[in-house]
Amino acid sequence: MAYDPAQLPGLEARLDAELRRADPEAILARAVEVFPQGLALVSSFGAESAVLLHMAAQVRPDLPILFLDTGMLFAQTLDYRRALTARLGLTDVRDLRPAFADLATADPRSDLWRTSTDACCEVRKVLPLERGLEGFGAWITGRKRFHGGDRLSLPVVESAEGRIKFNPLANWDKSDLDAYMERHALPPHPLVEHGYPxxxxxxxxxxxxxxxxxxxxxxxxxxKTECGIHVARTPGAVNDLGGDI
Known part of the structure; x- marks a missing residue:
């Protein structure tokens, strides 16, 4: 069954009922089936990212991978992004960066994080992802319920901002991730051993x-517990990208 925009109302509920107990690989395969075009995976190339990226590479190595390069990432994360992309054979990794005009207006000294983390995330993550997702009807995230907070009730499939979101790892815990990493000999992010989970x-x-x-x-x-890309937008919540209203 391929995606028809007219089916969007209620589609996420039907898919969630179908997939809520499915294995992550089956969820990914179903996402690719329903959205043969217009599907992307958003990855931070962070501490747990190798698992989902490896799964995606097995299902569809040319799946678009959207990476938010905020300009303030650890150098180790940028190195890991390059190494893991090559290791897994990912052929379409897109670096999403904040717009120069937005930075010039909102964060010319690169210190907005000191006064408003919400506004900083808005200009460096939320807005670049909005632009990067244009043309996509669905996207895949690496969120899991065991991370707590609002994620405790995370569905496997949901809708947001007019798009379907798949959360293939929602049901997995840390032991599942560790076992998968070991089984497939996936390299960990270099900062994990230094206490950054x-x-x-x-x-x-x-x-x-x-x-x-x-x-x-x-x-x-x-x-603050979320950067904003998984939070429903409230028009006017950030004033001219420069601070909270």
Whole structure:
């Protein structure tokens, strides 16, 4: 069954009911079947990204991979992106970067993260992804329920901003990921061994202590738990990209 835009209302509920207990590989294969065109995988090339990228490479190595290069990533993440792309044979990895005009207006000194992490994420992640997703009717994420917070109730298939979102790893926990990495001899992100179980931009990511939540090092000390790309947009929430209203 290929995707028909007229079927979007209710499509996510039907697919979620069908796939909610399916293996991640089966979910990916179904996503490619329903969306033979207009499907992308959004990856951070972070601590757990190798699992989903490896699965995608087995299903469709030319699947578009959208990578948000914010300009503030760890150098190790950029190195890992290049190495893993070559290792897995991914043929269509697209680097999404913030627009020069947006940076010139909102963050000319590259220090917006000090005063408004929400506005910084908006200009460096949310807006580039919006532009990068143009022309795609569906996308794949690497989110999992065990990460906690709003992700505890994460469905396998959902809709947002007029697109279908597939979350193939929603049901998996850390042991599933570790077992898959070992089974396929996948290289870990180089910062994992230094206490970074979840990785974002260097100003807003810290190592975590043993026993802490996986995402405890993201925006530590604040109430922020998501960068914004998985949060419903509220028009006017950020004023001219320069700060919270």
């Amino acid at each position: 979840s990785l974002g931009c260097w100003p807003c990511t810290q190592p975590v202590e043993a026993g802490q939540d996986v995402r405890a090092g993201r925006w530590a000390g604040s109430e």
